[in-house]
Amino acid sequence: MLTYDPYAERVATVVGYFDTATMLRQLGLQAHLTPQNMDGVTEFGISLRVETGRTALPGAFTVTWLDIDPEHQGALIDATTNIVMQELEDDDYLGACFATIGRRNYTFTAWTSLEAARHALRGGAHGEAMRLAMADGLGANARGVTSFWEPAALNRVFSPSDPHDISELGGQWL
Numbered sequence: 327m328l329t330y331d332p333y334a335e336r337v338a339t340v341v342g343y344f345d346t347a348t349m350l351r352q353l354g355l356q357a358h359l360t361p362q363n364m365d366g367v368t369e370f371g372i373s374l375r376v377e378t379g380r381t382a383l384p385g386a387f388t389v390t391w392l393d394i395d396p397e398h399q400g401a402l403i404d405a406t407t408n409i410v411m412q413e414l415e416d417d418d419y420l421g422a423c424f425a426t427i428g429r430r431n432y433t434f435t436a437w438t439s440l441e442a443a444r445h446a447l448r449g450g451a452h453g454e455a456m457r458l459a460m461a462d463g464l465g466a467n468a469r470g471v472t473s474f475w476e477p478a479a480l481n482r483v484f485s486p487s488d489p490h491d492i493s494e495l496g497g498q499w500l
Contacts, residue, residue: 363428369428371425373425375421376414383480385437385438385440385476385477386438386476387435387437387443387474389433389435389475390471391431391432392431392469393429394431394467395468398465398468401463402431405451409450409451409455410422416442417438418443419437421436
């Protein structure tokens with residue numbers, strides 16, 4: 327809405343109303359709303375999943391969490407992007423889920439075997455990320471835990487139509 331002041335011969339006011347969600351969609355972005363955190367009970371964040379389309383059963387999972395200060399989030403995103411782009415070339419990499427909740431950043435990754443996971447995470451982009459973290463590149467307050475897990479059992483998809491059909495997963499365990 328515009329208001330014109332004829333005595334000053336100029337626009338006096340401009341008021342705009344924007345549909346933020348539509349604007350974000352037009353920019354190729356998503357808007358997500360979350361409830362307020364409940365101190366000591368819940369904290370909300372953001373997440374994403376990397377889908378490889380590979381259908382092998384996972385023989386191992388890796389789980390990592392890193393606590394970093396917000397000003398170092400960009401460096402972590404860059405390092406993580408480099409790792410994922412490298413791992414997408416590895417047939418033993420089955421996919422991953424990432425979540426950031428407050429200062430804590432989680433990674434859950436599926437692999438064809440424990441040996442494949444250990445081999446993939448030993449060097450390359452992951453090794454560079456580890457060196458970055460150990461050299462205070464993610465901040466002096468950074469801390470974290472990495473771990474390897476072998477599944478004791480992988481249950482089928484819960485489905486009323488066919489409780490034994492796992493094709494619905496399309497290889498995505500995460």
